[in-house]
Each structure stands twice: as C-alpha cells, then as structure tokens.
Amino acid sequence: MPDSIPPTFNKLLDFESDTEIYKHKLTLEKIRNELINFGLTKSQAKVFIYLGKYGSKTASEIAKALQLPRTETYHLVNSLQNYGLVVAELSHPTKYTAKEMKEAISTLVKQEQERIDILANKEESLSKMWKEIPFFMVETDESKSEKMQLLNGIGPITNKIREMISSSKSDFKIYGSVSDLIRLYNSNVFDWIANASTNLKIVISPLNKIPEFLAKFDSDSIRIIASNVENKCFIVNDKKEILIFMRNANHPTRQVFAWWSDSDTLVDMMNSLFELSWEKGEMLY
Structure with a gap:
C-alpha cells in the first residue's frame, strides 16, 4: 500500500531509484544547482526549497528535518531573509516562509544587477586613480615576454574570446565538437565574428548532428573530420594567441576552464594542428 505520509526532505534528495518519488529527485537537484548559480550556498538553497515545499516552519523544525545544527539554521534563515527570499512570521516560536520561486x-x-551597476560606476574613477600613479618598472629586456592566463567560468572565457575577436585581423580558427559550437553560438561569439574584419575557419570533430545555425555559414569555412575523441576545443587567432578549453562542452561537470597564451611555440603548435585537421577534413555539404 502506498505511503500516505509526505516524504522527508532528505528522502526526496536521496538518489535511490527504488522509491515512488524518484521522478522528483533529479528536478530538485537541478533546482538546487540553479539556486547555487544565483549565489546561494548549498545549505541556503536546501533550506529555501524545504520551506517552499513544506510550508512555514520554525528554525527547530528546519534543523530537525534537514539534520542541521540549530545555530547554523538560525544563521541560514537570517541570511535568506537578508536576500529577501524568506519572511519571518510574527508568532512564537517564529516561523519562516519562503517566497514564491518566480x-x-x-x-x-535585481540584486545581482544592482551589484553590477555599482561596479560599472566605479570603472572610470578607478581608472583615473590608477593612471595618477607613475609606472616604476624599467624594461631592460627587449625580447618578447610570453604570457598566459587561466580562465574559470563561462563569463571570463567569453570576455576573453570577445577580446580576441576584436583584435583579429586575418584568421579566427575554431576547433571543437558540435556541443562546443552550440555553446559559442549561445554566447553570441559568431555574431561578434560576423561583425569583425577576420576570416572564420571551423573544424568540427566529430559531427553527429548538424546544428541549424550552421546553415548560415559559408560551407567553404567549415571542415568535418571523423574522430572518436570529443574533448578537444581550442581557438587560434591570427597565429598570435590561442585559447584552449581544459574542459570542453562534453565534460560531465558544470565547471568550465580555459587556458589562454600568446606563446609563439604553443600558438605555432596549435595552428599546425588546426591546419592539419583542415587539410584532412571534408566539406560540410
């Protein structure tokens, strides 16, 4: 006989597939991850979801249900109140209620936009103060100093790609899987390239399905190579700089890392790899 008692919250987040509530588990996990992406901690997201699905609760009830220390629970509900996500009811003991998800x-x-606006307003004043300080370093070596940069997250990586596109004068070469191209497309990378004075070349490996947006591209700018390896994605700009995804769009984790460099040796090596793949590749149509 089905259990008529509502499942405990920890049971909902249990990933054993032999319970009748299994269909809700993955959805809850996805919601929790999305809330974390909005800036909440794992525990804050857990408390918010619990209140949203189980109704008003006291801090003691929350602590017991989620198996959290009581002092930590008070801190969590207070922080959620500061975010404007939870309200406290005038009762004794105090009960806490989550706002509707939307x-x-x-x-x-709105809070994130306000934070970005504040930072943007500081750009001019910080730049002015920075320029007022003299440059003390004395260059004694006329040779080129090669640079590298590790980029963590879609935002910093996309900004770096946009910088590369804006400086591109000759060739902008992209090697990657269909998933990598879709991610670049959704980040408006190809729109930026279309407005730049550069020649786009793409190598896709492998091609399991042709995305609709590729129909807008000149088929002469695309080559397909058959491969069982789907974890390569890199960009070469004007034979002067490279960006290599350490975890491409096919990687199982949500975290994205990329490595940028203007090392002549590395740029030449990756450019040669691209050109070799281009020569071996077949046209899209």
Whole structure:
C-alpha cells in the first residue's frame, strides 16, 4: 500500500531509484544547482526549497528535518531573509516562509544587477586613480615576454574570446565538437565574428548532428573530420594567441576552464594542428 505520509526532505534528495518519488529527485537537484548559480550556498538553497515545499516552519523544525545544527539554521534563515527570499512570521516560536520561486528569482536577479551597476560606476574613477600613479618598472629586456592566463567560468572565457575577436585581423580558427559550437553560438561569439574584419575557419570533430545555425555559414569555412575523441576545443587567432578549453562542452561537470597564451611555440603548435585537421577534413555539404 502506498505511503500516505509526505516524504522527508532528505528522502526526496536521496538518489535511490527504488522509491515512488524518484521522478522528483533529479528536478530538485537541478533546482538546487540553479539556486547555487544565483549565489546561494548549498545549505541556503536546501533550506529555501524545504520551506517552499513544506510550508512555514520554525528554525527547530528546519534543523530537525534537514539534520542541521540549530545555530547554523538560525544563521541560514537570517541570511535568506537578508536576500529577501524568506519572511519571518510574527508568532512564537517564529516561523519562516519562503517566497514564491518566480518572485525569489526576480529578487536575486535585481540584486545581482544592482551589484553590477555599482561596479560599472566605479570603472572610470578607478581608472583615473590608477593612471595618477607613475609606472616604476624599467624594461631592460627587449625580447618578447610570453604570457598566459587561466580562465574559470563561462563569463571570463567569453570576455576573453570577445577580446580576441576584436583584435583579429586575418584568421579566427575554431576547433571543437558540435556541443562546443552550440555553446559559442549561445554566447553570441559568431555574431561578434560576423561583425569583425577576420576570416572564420571551423573544424568540427566529430559531427553527429548538424546544428541549424550552421546553415548560415559559408560551407567553404567549415571542415568535418571523423574522430572518436570529443574533448578537444581550442581557438587560434591570427597565429598570435590561442585559447584552449581544459574542459570542453562534453565534460560531465558544470565547471568550465580555459587556458589562454600568446606563446609563439604553443600558438605555432596549435595552428599546425588546426591546419592539419583542415587539410584532412571534408566539406560540410
């Protein structure tokens, strides 16, 4: 006989597939991960979801249900109140209620936008103060100093790609899987390239399905190579700089890392790899 008692929250997040509530588990996990992306901690997201699906609760009830220390629970509900995601009821003991998800997300988005606006307003003043300080370094070596940069997250990586496109004068070469190209497309990378004075060349490896947006490209700018290896994605700009994804779009984790460098040796090596793949590749149509 089915159990008529609502499942505990920890049971909902249990990933054993032999329970009747299994269909809700992956959805809850996805919601929790998305809330974390909005800036909440794992515990804050857990408390918010619990209140949203189990109704108003006291801190003691939350602590017991989620198996959290009581002092930590008070800290969590207070922080969620500061975010504007939870309200306290005038009762004794105090009960806490989560806002509706749509209202909560709207609140988080507004707060993040306000933070970005504040940082943007500081750009001019910080730049002015920086220029007022003299440059003390004396260059004694006329040779080129090669540079590298590790980029963590879609935002910094996309910004670096946009910088590369804006400086590109000759060739902008992209090697990657269909998933990598879709991610670049969704980040507006190809729109930026279309407005730049550069020649785009793409090598796709492998091609399991042709994305619709590729139909807009000149088929002469695309080559396909058959490969069982789907973890390569890199960009070469004007034979002067490279960006290599350490975890491409096919990687199982959500975290994205990329490595940028203007090392002549590395740029020449990756450019040669691209050109070799281009020569061996077949046209899209």
